[in-house]
Amino acid sequence: MLVNVRVSLLLFSPSSALLYTSLLTRRSQSSNGTSVAIALPTIGASLHAKAAALQWLVSAYSLSSGCLLLFCGHLADVHGRKRVFVAGSALLAVFTLGCGFVHDEVTLAVLRGLQGIGGAATIPAALGILAHEFPPSSGRARAAAFSSFSAGAPIGGALGMVFGGLVTQLSRYTWRAQFWLSAAIAFAVLVLGIIPKGPDTLPPPRDTRTDWPGAVLSAAGLILLVFVLGQGSGPDILSLLVLSIVLLCIFVLWEFHLETRNRFVASALAYAPPPLLPPSLFARRRGRLGFIYAVALLQFGAFMIWAFWVQLYYQVYIGYSPVRTVIRLVPMFVTGMICNVVVALIVGRVPTLWLIVTGTLTTTVAPLLFALIVPSAPYWAFGFPAAVCSVVGADFLFAAGTIFVADSVAPHEQSVGGGIFQTMTQLGTSFGVTASTIVFNHVQTHWGPRPDALGSYQAAMWTGVGFGGVGTSFALSGSGFF
Template sequence: MSAPAIQGSESELKYGVPFSESPTLVETSAPSKPAETSNLLRIFLLLLFCLAQFLDVFNISALFSSLPVITSELDMTSGQAIWVISAYQLTFAAFLLLSGRLSDVYNPKYSFVGGTAFLGVLSLGAGFTRQKIGLIVLRGISGLAGAMTIPASLNLIVHLFPEEKEQARAIGVFGSSGAAGNMLGLIIGALLVQYASWPWVFWFATIIILPISVLCIFLIPTKMAEPEPVIKNGEIVKVEKAKGLDIIGVAILTAALILLIFGVTSGTTSGWGTAIVLAPLFISVALFALFFWYETRIPEENAALPPSVWFYPNFAVLFAVALFPYLWWTAGFYLFTSYWQDIIGWQPIISAIHFLPIGMVALPAMPFAGNISRYFGLKRTILFGLVLTLISTGLQTLGANKSHYWPIIFPAFIIGTFGTTLAYANTSIAMFHNTPARMAGTVGAIFNSALQVGAAIGISAVTSIESSVEARSPGGAASFKGREAGFWFAFAIVGVELLAVLIFFRDEKKHNDERQSVDASTTSSLDISKASSLDLEKNTVPLSTTPTLSA
């Protein structure tokens, strides 16, 4: 006689995650608010996490205003200059996956404090560097430090705000701080370059990030997100934490990303048919394939990108959508900043002010963008956001004349930013809601890694397309033809994203019904004596809630 199906917790029934008897590295239940954590402390810690997110984005956006000056003073080519931005993005994106696992395996407090302190010291050194290679190297290492802060922040936020609506609001505020860094980075960077010097762009980050690190040493409760011991068959299982870090996988991914960006950025100067371009591109494709294969060959709990995440509802589509928001913002910043400053002759601060519509929309919209899907559903909300972004990108191809700013570019910024914000916020919230809380660090790493990878590859492709078209255009760099081609490339990317959501994003209710039918067959085989020990109302589950591949 088969055992009856066990009624799981609310989150289990909602997301369709079956029980498994395999141990995991972080075997916790849904996070609960610690009794000793007051509301005032929670809000203040959220503010500190938001400042860290602000600075991570600031470290990229502020350079768009200062990059023309840095390029001139350090005698850099356009290909070398783009590496000042891409080096940070690449290492940030690749090591996010490792730091996500790090924040799940170890206490995320240590990852956050260590990452912020390391980033502050490296930013200080970058400001004193006057060698272009040294600056690029320091930027690459800074990406490692920045990568340690984001998954840890999200992990801590999930534990600080366990209630669903409260958590969505907190994640929305956290996301809005990134939008603020995106916009204010341009303004602050321009002010520092115009009225001080470009090293102050890096020193500004140091002045803010180091005090955050010191404060969090004392303010973050050490036991708030401490991983609980793995329990199997009523006994505590000792887990060797060091083996839970996928260093080999992350190294392969980092090499693949660096070679891909190198090949793309070298295409214009060396020729697309040359070995120096083709060899890195082919090797990078092989390394990507090796990375995904390797992730399936190691234990699930050790993988930087666990294969099972692709089996959560709509996760693959959400990952694809996460590739485009930073790409869209970054492409616009780069193409218009270089045109306005180098061709039209605007001062850095004047150029930065013309991007204000982006911040005016993103800052107030980000905390509330996630609530819109409550009324219209995730699929409709994300599709609407992508349609608005598509329209905006098409309008930006008409930015050749500065007289077009107010009638065309200004409304394009507003429409596109609102659309991108809708897609960004709802993608982030959906990813966390569709995965277990114990994977918050890993999921946060995957989401933010997708943002940075999309931006790094996208800006490299846009730069290469721009340079290639300008080389064949009569007006050269002074014309808008190369930048127009770059915007059409971004238009195509958004169009592909829109079609992917339209075709592959599955209805949530239908998907959950299918997942629950799998749950019923899986949970019916559990031993009743073990099931009786589950305190389902309190979500204290001694068994793993890791989804199986058949889910």
């Protein structure tokens, strides 16, 4: 009883106002993604956009956010988490509003990418705020806080999908109205982020310089890599692929140099700031932290493959309206909230590996069911169990994983550590959707001009099974670390 009272006092203390703004922005981020996804067929018809362009409306946000999370996490740790949070919220609100006024898919994709900059700033700053407000000594309150933050995804996702579907179908402005609704939420988050007073309480870093070469190399390499995967073919694809790999390799070598001050690589170099991504971070806790990062990439790739293609399957192949599609996906959000409650109750008592393996196995079932789906079968045979299983892995991994990361890094590394975790999830999203789109398009060419061939959707779902299966293998093979 005494423990519950302490948890309640900490969770509802006045000093936690900025914390709850962080939780709201998690809901806003998730809502922004799902509301766009549910409107993809309507956007495609309105702007006369092809499937590849629609894929970029989802990937552009994840790509820009994933490429800048490290850099923004560094800025939050060094210059103040509240400052970065407010700046990111402002960018997100402005560019979300702009999305509702465009008239071509290219401009919309560009603005979606600019939205990702705001997301890249707010999420690691919010995780840093969480880690500071709820230190390891807070015990169950810490687990409850991080689980609440994770629960923002299913709650925000549900609200985004429901209201996005309703607004898209019932408003005279169709898909534009849901962008304006998301912008209103983003402006509300901005206002709430400004209201709490008081300075950021951060441990003073020994060196506040920014690793600009590392930021440029990592962002350029990742952007080129995902662009190549998205294009699939073309005269310059191979050269761009080689260039992206070279840039990423140089980034890794540069980070090793900065962390170790390698005597063999210009040790007297005047410009030697702290590394943007310390390579030793992946070896923390006897390598378990690197293992969590790797599984996060694969797991979120599997989940987003299912989430992306299931909506197109219902609306394009079956012909359901956005509202009817939303109704069939509601169980996934209920399951997501239940998963986060379960994690809050059992984290620290159950080995992390058990949660991860259970989650990856369960989530892999969702794309497997749709890879084997029979369209004439009732919803309860394939659609319902897939919706229930789809989010278990993502929610188990996010809730338990963010706590594990926060416990594994130093106080002045909280936003960077959380930023790396978010980078893995965002890149998993981008890689997963891109890879499945390539598979979808390849299979579709064997079905002639028909855009609704069942085999194409099933092939895309098999890609999700592959991501989930590899992630599960990683989890099982990592048992020696736990």
